[in-house]
Amino acid sequence: MTTHANAESETRLRAETRIREMALSVAVASALQVAVKLGVADAIGDEDADARDLGLAVDADPGTLARLLRALASHDVFEETAKGSGRFRHTELSKLLRADAPGGMADMVLWAGAAWTWDAWPRLEQAVRGGKPVVPELYGKDFFSYLKEDAGADAQVFNRAMTQASELTSRAVADTLDLEDARTVADIGGGHGHLLRTILERHPHVSGELFDLPAVVAGADAALRAGGALAERAGVTAGDCLHEVPVTADVYVIKQILKWDDERSVRVLRNVAANARPGARIVVVQNLADLSPEPRVTTAMDLFLLLNVGGREHDKGDFEDLFRRAGLEFTGVTQARSALYLIEGRVPAARP
Ligand SMILES: C[S@@+](CC[C@H](N)C(=O)[O-])C[C@H]1O[C@@H](n2cnc3c(N)ncnc32)[C@H](O)[C@@H]1O
Incomplete structure (x- = not known):
């Protein structure tokens, strides 16, 4: 074969391999979830470990466990000390699956594979054809009602995954947020309050x-609650931001919430503005699809949001439009030393 023909067939082979990898990628997602469920990352210490001992430790068939770990090792999650040795050690990635890892991601992995996702992904075609979420049809209720009423342990996993994600980014957001002229901050849909705690510590x-649904604020960070280290500077309000946001603050933070349909996003912004003073700042903290440094994650999340809440990831221009529709002035965008952006608006002096 000529050099040209060789190069062409190598290119073709690479393309085929990539398609095969993508077509089978559910196997990686599933293997990752099983590794977390079994607690393999916690069973491997600082030294390498034999699959037979690991099998005993995590209650799994040793030979099959070795196959699971090899599948993950092909993605640099765990490493086999020598091909076929059956001995495995940690890598930088697998350490993130340890339950006690600072900035660990075990709950994020479990959340990505929560029970509803295995019902919902097979209906992606239906969602794409109709442009609508599939969770309401699957469970007869909207996603957050399903989560609260029927999801059981997955609801805890969701809240922990949100806290884990917050731990990874809260510091960057708190550092980037300009609060020099502010005295009060409200975190709307703030989950258990990890970001708010970081903001109060930093400023x-x-x-x-902290404002979130009653079932969620019931598990609020102890530091923010009566008797907690920050209790003198912190309050907790339970409510539904789609209904009303009875909180007055100089700066409202809304992080990773405005991913549902536009009508509800505008409603939340309007509800926040309704109790806010003229000049109050509204800072949406979110990924921006057009500026994302991790486009594969952002576009996958976009489909995830389509399936569960009929939502989406937004571009910068979408936010300019949402702010305008909510009667707010759009004031700009700043990256928060992470994949997140601070997208900022202001309640106008004279309301339209
Ligand atoms: C994706 S999580 C983001 C949590 C947190 N802001 C963060 O970034 O880690 C969405 C949050 O919105 C809250 N939420 C959903 N619907 C809500 C509603 N109608 N009113 C108030 N909070 C709501 C959820 O309970 C959850 O804490």
Whole structure:
């Protein structure tokens, strides 16, 4: 074969391999989830470990466990010390699956494979054809009602995964947020309050209010609650931001919430503005599809949101439009030393 023909067939082979890898990628997702469920990352210490001992430790068939670990090792999650040795050690990636890893991602992995996802992904074609979520039809209720009423342990996993994600990014957001002229901050849909706690620790002159659904704030960070280390500067309000946001603050943070349909996103922004003073700042903290440094994650999340809440990831221009529709002035966008952006608007002096 000529050099040209060789190069062409190599290119073709690479393309075929990539398609095969993508077509089978559910195997990686599933293997990752099983590794977390079994607690393999916790069973491997600082030294390498034999699959037979690991099998005993995590209650799995040793030969099959070795196959699972090899599948993951092909993605640099765990490493076999020598091909076929059956001995495995940690890699930088597998360490993130340890339950006690600082900034660990075990709950994020479990959340990505929660029970509803295995019902919903096979209906992606239906969602794409109709442009609508599939969770309401699957369970007869909207996603957050399903989560609260029927999801059982997956609801805990969701809240923990949100806290884990917050731990990874809260510091960057708190550092980037300009609070020099602010005295009060409210975190709307703030989950258990990890970001708010980080903001209060980083900006000692500021007081804060956590706002989320009643079942969620019931598990709020102890530091924010009565008797907690930050209790004197913190409050907790339970409510539904689609209904009303009875909180007054100089700066409202809305992180990773405005991913549902536009009508609801505008409603939340309007509800926040309804109790806000003129000039109050509204800072949406979110990924931006057009500026994302991790486009494969952002576009996968876009489909995830389509399936569960009929939502989407947004571009910068979408936010300019959402702010305008909610009667807010769009003031700009800043990257928060992560994949997240601070997208900022202001309640106008004279309301339209
Ligand atoms: C994707 S999580 C983001 C949590 C947190 N802001 C963060 O970034 O880690 C979405 C949050 O919105 C809250 N949420 C959903 N619907 C809500 C509603 N109608 N009113 C208030 N909070 C709501 C959820 O309970 C959850 O804490």
